[in-house]
Amino acid sequence: MEQEANCKACETLGTPEQEAQLKALIEESKSTPGCLMHILQEAQGIYGYLPMQVQKTIAEGLGISLSEVYGVVTFYSQFSLTPKGKHKISVCLGTACYVKGSDKILAEVEKELGIKCGECTEDGLFSIDSCRCVGACGLAPVMTIGEEVYGKLTPDKVKGILDSYVNAEKAATAQDEEESK
Amino acid sequence: MINLKINHIPVSVPEGSTILEAARLAHVEIPTLCYLKDVSCVGSCRMCLVEATGARGLVAACVYPVSEGMEVLTNTEKCRKSRQMSLELMLSKHKKECLACERAGNCELQRLSIEYNCDPNYFEGEPLTHEIDYSAPYVVRDRDKCINCNRCVAACKKQSVGAIGPIGRGYNVHIGSAFEMSLMESVCVGCGQCIVACPVGALKERTTVDEVWSAIADPEKKVVFFTAPSVRATLGEAFGMPVGTNVEGKMVAAIRRLGDVEVFNMDITADLTILEEANELIARIKEGGTMPMFTSCCPAWVKFVEQKHPELIPNLSTCKSPQEMFGGLLKTYYCEKNGIDPEKLYVVSVIPCTAKKYECHRPEMNGEVDAAITTRELARMIKTAGITFASLPEEKFDDPFATCSGGGTIFGATGGVMEAALRVAAKTLDGEFEVVDFPEVRGTAPIKEATYSVAGITVRVAVASGLGNAEEVIRAIESGEKQYDFVEIMACPGGCVNGGGQPTLPDSMRNTLDLRSLRAEALYTSDRENALRLSSDSPVVRTIYEEYFEAPNSHKAHEVLHTSYKADKRI
Numbered sequence A: 001m002e003q004e005a006n007c008k009a010c011e012t013l014g015t016p017e018q019e020a021q022l023k024a025l026i027e028e029s030k031s032t033p034g035c036l037m038h039i040l041q042e043a044q045g046i047y048g049y050l051p052m053q054v055q056k057t058i059a060e061g062l063g064i065s066l067s068e069v070y071g072v073v074t075f076y077s078q079f080s081l082t083p084k085g086k087h088k089i090s091v092c093l094g095t096a097c098y099v100k101g102s103d104k105i106l107a108e109v110e111k112e113l114g115i116k117c118g119e120c121t122e123d124g125l126f127s128i129d130s131c132r133c134v135g136a137c138g139l140a141p142v143m144t145i146g147e148e149v150y151g152k153l154t155p156d157k158v159k160g161i162l163d164s165y166v167n168a169e170k171a172a173t174a175q176d177e178e179e180s181k
Numbered sequence B: 001m002i003n004l005k006i007n008h009i010p011v012s013v014p015e016g017s018t019i020l021e022a023a024r025l026a027h028v029e030i031p032t033l034c035y036l037k038d039v040s041c042v043g044s045c046r047m048c049l050v051e052a053t054g055a056r057g058l059v060a061a062c063v064y065p066v067s068e069g070m071e072v073l074t075n076t077e078k079c080r081k082s083r084q085m086s087l088e089l090m091l092s093k094h095k096k097e098c099l100a101c102e103r104a105g106n107c108e109l110q111r112l113s114i115e116y117n118c119d120p121n122y123f124e125g126e127p128l129t130h131e132i133d134y135s136a137p138y139v140v141r142d143r144d145k146c147i148n149c150n151r152c153v154a155a156c157k158k159q160s161v162g163a164i165g166p167i168g169r170g171y172n173v174h175i176g177s178a179f180e181m182s183l184m185e186s187v188c189v190g191c192g193q194c195i196v197a198c199p200v201g202a203l204k205e206r207t208t209v210d211e212v213w214s215a216i217a218d219p220e221k222k223v224v225f226f227t228a229p230s231v232r233a234t235l236g237e238a239f240g241m242p243v244g245t246n247v248e249g250k251m252v253a254a255i256r257r258l259g260d261v262e263v264f265n266m267d268i269t270a271d272l273t274i275l276e277e278a279n280e281l282i283a284r285i286k287e288g289g290t291m292p293m294f295t296s297c298c299p300a301w302v303k304f305v306e307q308k309h310p311e312l313i314p315n316l317s318t319c320k321s322p323q324e325m326f327g328g329l330l331k332t333y334y335c336e337k338n339g340i341d342p343e344k345l346y347v348v349s350v351i352p353c354t355a356k357k358y359e360c361h362r363p364e365m366n367g368e369v370d371a372a373i374t375t376r377e378l379a380r381m382i383k384t385a386g387i388t389f390a391s392l393p394e395e396k397f398d399d400p401f402a403t404c405s406g407g408g409t410i411f412g413a414t415g416g417v418m419e420a421a422l423r424v425a426a427k428t429l430d431g432e433f434e435v436v437d438f439p440e441v442r443g444t445a446p447i448k449e450a451t452y453s454v455a456g457i458t459v460r461v462a463v464a465s466g467l468g469n470a471e472e473v474i475r476a477i478e479s480g481e482k483q484y485d486f487v488e489i490m491a492c493p494g495g496c497v498n499g500g501g502q503p504t505l506p507d508s509m510r511n512t513l514d515l516r517s518l519r520a521e522a523l524y525t526s527d528r529e530n531a532l533r534l535s536s537d538s539p540v541v542r543t544i545y546e547e548y549f550e551a552p553n554s555h556k557a558h559e560v561l562h563t564s565y566k567a568d569k570r571i
Helices: A002-008 A016-029 A036-047 A052-062 A066-075 A095-099 A102-113 A155-180 B018-025 B077-092 B107-116 B151-160 B193-197 B210-218 B228-234 B235-239 B248-256 B267-287 B299-308 B308-317 B322-338 B356-357 B375-386 B406-412 B416-429 B467-478 B514-529 B539-547 B555-561
Strands: A087-092 A126-131 A142-147 A148-150 B003-006 B009-013 B049-052 B071-073 B140-143 B165-167 B172-178 B204-207 B222-227 B263-264 B345-351 B371-374 B445-454 B457-465 B486-490
Touching: A016 A052, A016 B371, A036 A066, A036 B071, A052 A066, A066 B165, A066 B263, A087 A102, A087 B165, A087 B514, A095 A102, A095 B371, A102 A126, A102 A142, A142 B322, B003 B018, B003 B416, B009 B018, B018 B416, B049 B077, B107 B486, B140 B457, B151 B165, B151 B193, B151 B228, B151 B263, B165 B345, B193 B204, B204 B248, B204 B375, B210 B345, B210 B371, B222 B555, B228 B248, B228 B514, B235 B267, B235 B375, B248 B263, B263 B267, B263 B356, B267 B406, B267 B416, B267 B555, B299 B308, B299 B356, B322 B539, B322 B555, B345 B375, B356 B371, B406 B416, B416 B445, B416 B457, B416 B486, B445 B467, B457 B467, B467 B486, B539 B555
Parallel strands: A087 A126, B003 B071, B222 B263, B222 B345, B345 B371, B457 B486
Antiparallel strands: A087 A142, A142 A148, B003 B009, B049 B071, B140 B204, B165 B172, B445 B457
8 A cells, every 4th residue: 555655656746645744844844954854864754765756846845956856865875766665675785794695695685576676576565775784793694674683694594584574464465355354 | 365385486365265266376277177167166076186284185275275374285296196096087987089079179187187197098997888868959968978077067056957966976976867867858958058167078069060061062952151149259269369359250251161151140130139129028018018028039048937937938028039030031031032942041040059959949930940050060160161260351241131230249248138129129219319328237247237217117127147147036026026127138147158159168268267258348349339239220120121021019020030938847
């Protein structure tokens, strides 16, 4: 459901609630110098990412050019131009994880899901990103899925972990259907 | 005053000056790339690094402020090595097709690379494979020649357009439009100020020189050229003449030697524009039309209104620009009078502008102008033809479009359209009115204002050049802070004399000379020396009305000389 709203946000400003939130955010922040970063951060909180219409609305609201907004969005890796999945996978490519072969973990996740780092699966279930250190170097190599941390990984463990999320999702859907009957 | 030494030479400069400014007074040149007077000063290219007492490491002279007793050294081993490496790093990402690059010989990167004895292949960068952006009919962008100096970005931001900006981070940073849009899809208005700001060949006009040569070679075609007012004030620069040299006679002689062509004076349709526009203004005042009225002769300004301020479309004069009036006049009046098939007439306008290349493709202009070439392109054609420009005789424009008024000539400088219109409007309203000079609207101030009273009518005028200043005028009008009746806007700072199609001069000149004033002075001198000062006094314009249009704003004049606009809101 959230994913559907996100896709519509490519063309529009999402749900009426999201649009109202964004406009209120711009209105209350626009007189503060240097508010762009704050607005972008909050807007990403509302939409999960920063689609074109959202950036255009921010640019117009602040009286700056779209290219200036886009420049800031593409400068900081924290901002995303693509929707994120329900389960956000983040593979650590920091020094400790990297020397322990986390690049192979990332490659395995990409292969399993059939998408590249920075992308989101078509069903909206998973998105992959890389990060620099989650502060669990003792467990290297590490990846996080949502708030969950998975350590001492090897490529062959990846499929099992991903399957557990897919299975949980299937079980939840089945239960929903059961209840609606 | 602050006292310091640059390379042991004592200088005194006002507090707050930068090392670069102090060095200029000491006649010491410090190399720069990202710095451009009045446009960009960010200290990012690292070419101007110098040693200064009290500073840790090397400092960027363009932004570092001077202090009392400071000793600056600009030519040490450390400075030279640093600059050489910065240049070699830039070269590692630069498409080194210098053999046929149109900026070769006039490229700041090339000049410095030679001066600093650089090895262009010292660092191996990633392969350069980005597509050249040919989407727009005015500007071509080659990302692989860009050195990320950000001068174009600063120029575009100063124009309050902001079509381009830095994208990404680190090695991947590049200049482009938001969401990697092409220039044509972006908010670009085609003014070309990015081109004249670019130190290398990453930005240039979309050339149509080959098409013009083909038309000249085609025996079926009759080719006519006309040149915009400001071209005569700048073309000489492309042949090493001092800035501000009026080369009208040699320009006409040169074009005539390109082939079997006729050469007309676009100042004629500048005069025609004035008659139409002054009468439109009087009619709007008397009949209570939409006010204030904005000039419409600048196509970048028109595009800016359509894209950013469509609410102001009713305020734009319906007059076509002098370029399009000339196109219309040639393909109707001139063809009818001389029994020429309009299909066989090939019309070339020579303009100081890149936006005019877009303008002649606007559907409502019916392709009346076949090709619009910039001052730079004309200079290239003259060189290709092997014409030694400096030794040419002074020749006159061809009849019937030769004699213009001084009012038509000053169209090329900010305030010129306003002044020419005021001359005619005042005379129309009050036949006894004798004043022809309106110094209040002259000069390179960003925004100029004046109020005139003629025959009981008060006219409040404003003149702005540079779209950033236009934006300020719009803000003042829309907030109710200012009330005007007539507003002249030229998109380029200083007007057409500083247009995006004008010769690109080296930084050493751009950073030290007042190009806008020097070039404008050539036009005002020509105006002063012209016996005809009012556009309505031009015998050519009188004949055109007598033989064809009957009167300004007549039905026929509206068909050929006026146009309409449409909203194209973009963010």
